[in-house]
Amino acid sequence: MNTTIKQAKQHLNEEVTIGAWLTNKRSSGKIAFLQLRDGTGFMQGVVVKNNVSEEVFQLAKDITQETSLYVTGEITEDYRSDLGYEMQVKSIEVIAEAHDYPITPKDHGTEFLMDHRHLWLRSKKQHAVMKIRNEIIRATYEFFNDNDFTKIDPPILTASAPEGTSELFHTKYFDEDAFLSQSGQLYMEAAAMAHGRVFSFGPTFRAEKSKTRRHLIEFWMIEPEMAFCNHQQSLEIQEQYVAHVVQSVLKNCKLDLKALDRDTTNLEKVTTPFPRITYDDAVEFLKEQGFDDIEWGEDFGAPHETAIANHYDLPVFITNYPTKIKPFYMQPNPDNEDTVLCADLIAPEGYGEIIGGSERINDLSLLEQRIDEHQLDAESYSYYLDLRRYGSVPHSGFGLGLERTVAWLTGVEHVRETSPFPRLLNRLYP
Template identity: 75%
Template sequence: MKTTIHQVANYLEQEVTIGVWLSNKRSSGKIAFLQLRDGTGFIQGVVAKSAVTEQTFELARSLPQESSMYVTGKVVEDTRSPFGYELQVTELSLIHEATDYPITPKEHGTEFLMDHRHLWLRSKKQHAIMKIRNQVIQASYQFFQKEDFVKVDPPILTGSAAEDTTELFHTKYFDQEAYLSQSGQLYMEAAAMAFGRVFSFGPTFRAEKSKTRRHLIEFWMIEPEMAFFTHEESLTLQEEYITFIVTHVLDNCSLELDILKRDKQVLEQIRSPFPRITYDEAIRWLQEQGFEIEWGEDFGAPHETAIAEIYDKPVFITHYPKEIKPFYMKPDPQREELVQCADLIAPEGYGEIIGGSARIDDLSLLEERYKEHQLSGDSYKWYLDLRKYGSVPHAGFGLGLERTVAWLSGVEHVRETIPFPRLLNRLYP
């Protein structure tokens, strides 16, 4: 029976055939231990000299790392294995013999591994991170479908900016100026006026010359937008969404979290509601702790980390000054200099994973913001139309996938949470 490593539990004490690569091996006299992978998981294949032909045993002992083959054997339980099963091999059929595989079991430097990212993805740790990423994506789709959202795909090439144009990649669109999208939000607002509750999932681009462990040039965002939603209702939805994701990762990626040595008890504490602190309160607290920061300044990584360390859950920082936030955010009715917004800061120094706000739904106020931010009426005319024809209160947010995966996985740098990272100094491979 041909199957995958992930499915071997269904064939206990039966003989199966799996297409695999050899990730590592060791031999001890009359037994060879093969560490095998097929993309769905890892399993040990035990080749006993007494159970196979001489040719098969010699092949098992001599095969180089990352050679590909079909392996046939009986599935048995193995309580010593984190996976719980192993394969008692009876036959090997070589497909391709790899030679001089560059990533050996020894330690390698980060730059070397990044230069060989196309191969580094095969390693057990990187495989575990990508499986967690996949689970976050799957859980996101499940959550939003459950909440009656419709998935809508905004364009990647745009004629206008959602935020600061200095962080955009410019390109020529025939005889016009165009940009790579830094957010699908404005288009998702239009979609929300058609479908009520919508979400997008796609790549975004920031031409920000940052080298921190939290930043990528190209990253993926999940951006929900909700008509007839208040800011408070949006915060509640964000709490439910994060809790849903964490639960799904714990339920479906236990082995991967163990491979990464992630403390699962930390994640098990992540349940709504989340603590909240206002921008004013955060500034006062930071100043009391000796940070040199004034009201009206945005928070940097050290500030966010210090605030997050107070809590064992993600924390919302709410009601920022309008001067440091994008033009579309709705003012706080009690204090016009503030906007109804929130950043969700992950624990353990992983920084902002969600940014969201209520959106301005009043046409005259949005026109004022256009003038203040010197926005082109021609480029954003369609966005004004949303306030002319059936405007409603609405809110939305964006979750950065890579930062979220880094936090859940416990890995230090977001470059390991995307298959092929684009960094300030890296466009290869």
């Protein structure tokens, strides 16, 4: 019977065949231990000399790393294994031999591993990171589908910049200028006026010449928009969503978290509500912590965000940033016209901002004023202004960066490990 490593537990004391690759092996005089993987998991195959032919045992000793195989044997309990079972191998069929596999069990430098990213993905820890990434995506669809959101796909080629920045990838669209999207938000606002609650999930591009451990050139964003939704209601949805994702990963990725040696103590504390601190109070807090150079009106850097996050056990919202450092479309704070109704959600343990969101301006004249103040081309935003001309309503939205969230939940240090094929300032290969 053919099966997979993941499904093998359903066949205890049965003989099965599994297609797999050899990740490592060790052997003594009479037993060979084969570390096998098949994409669904990792399992040990035990080859006992007295139980197999001489040819099979010699093959088991000679197999090279990453050779592909069909292994046949009986699935038996093994309480020392994370899986709780292993295979007593009876026969081995080599599919394709691998020779001189470049990534050996020894340590390798980061640049070497990134040059061989197409192979590094096979390692146990990188496999675990991608499985957790997949679970975050699955839980995302589950949350938004269960809460009556409709998925809408915004375009990747756009004629304008949602954030109003110059950090865009430019291309020619026949005889027009176009840009790779840095956010689907403006299109999602249009979709929200048709469907009420919507979300997108897709790639975005930022031409930032940044080399920090938190930045990628190409990354994936989950961007919900909600009609008839104010800022406070949006914050509640954000924290419910993040808590749902965290709990889903804890429930469904136990072996993957263990493979990464992830201490889940802090993750297990992630329940709603999340703490909130205003930008004003955050500036005062930072000064008390010794950040004497921070002044009101400046954006926070990674050290500032980390200091604030370390004060809490949970993700923390920093709310009501100054108007001048935020995009043009954010609704003014009625209690302080110098700030806007927005929030960044800062992850614990130094992983920085994972969500940025706000209530959007719904007044046509104010939005036109903001576009003019930011020296943007009003014609490029004509469709966006139409949303305020024809049945405008209070509405809010946010964007969650997938890779930073993966980094936080997996505990990996750099976001380059959270994308299967990351695009960095100096890397477009593989």
